[in-house]
């Protein structure tokens with residue numbers, strides 16, 4: 001199982017250092033923990049994670065190796081600073097920065113060629129779900145966002161229904177089952193037999209155990225609850241229960 005924390009643009013540096021240290025005090029055998037931090041925190045948080053088995057990741061990277069891209073961060077910079085994985089195609093980046101699946105694929109290719117693993121997010125909006133297009137939307141995002149050249153173990157997929165992110169609404173077991181089964185079939189047919197699929201969207205210590213019983217759920221991508229170390233620990237504990 002994988003439990004990944006997405007801190008987004010939170011919290012302040014001193015709180016972030018304490019949170020990372022708190023993560024390290026708990027051991028969760030059998031769970032791979034990943035921490036996606038804001039870019040300026042990669043170095044200070046790497047120091048806090050030293051000696052732990054928690055992997056460190058960036059929340060985005062540019063599709064080019066270097067150049068005139070003010071404000072952007074390259075995959076190589078993330079790697080130089082201690083990240084081993086990057087989160088790509090999060091719905092907030094797709095919605096607020098107009099990131100297309102084609103761009104996500106270009107970023108994923110650059111990240112992999114640089115030596116990073118990638119976690120690619122996919123998920124439907126409420127309108128797409130209500131019109132019966134949820135699965136088709138997600139399969140199309142996968143088809144375009146995932147470069148076929150990526151090795152299966154360098155890729156993780158996070159299924160995050162957009163309407164469940166930060167809203168307290170969680171997809172039902174039936175909805176998660178349908179989607180994760182569809183994604184699993186797609187992955188197999190595309191040659192990604194060993195790629196893991198995480199669920200994300202308002203996961204917390206109270207709902208995690210049920211979500212982890214669903215077929216083809218290999219863990220969770222956690223936003224809000226990852227900012228409270230006891231909640232993050234509770235989700236990790238549910239992953240091995």
Ligand code: PEP
Pocket residue numbers: 006160164165166167168200201202203221222223224225
């Ligand atoms: C996310 O942003 O990836 C996420 C899953 O957020 P939350 O857990 O807060 O819904």
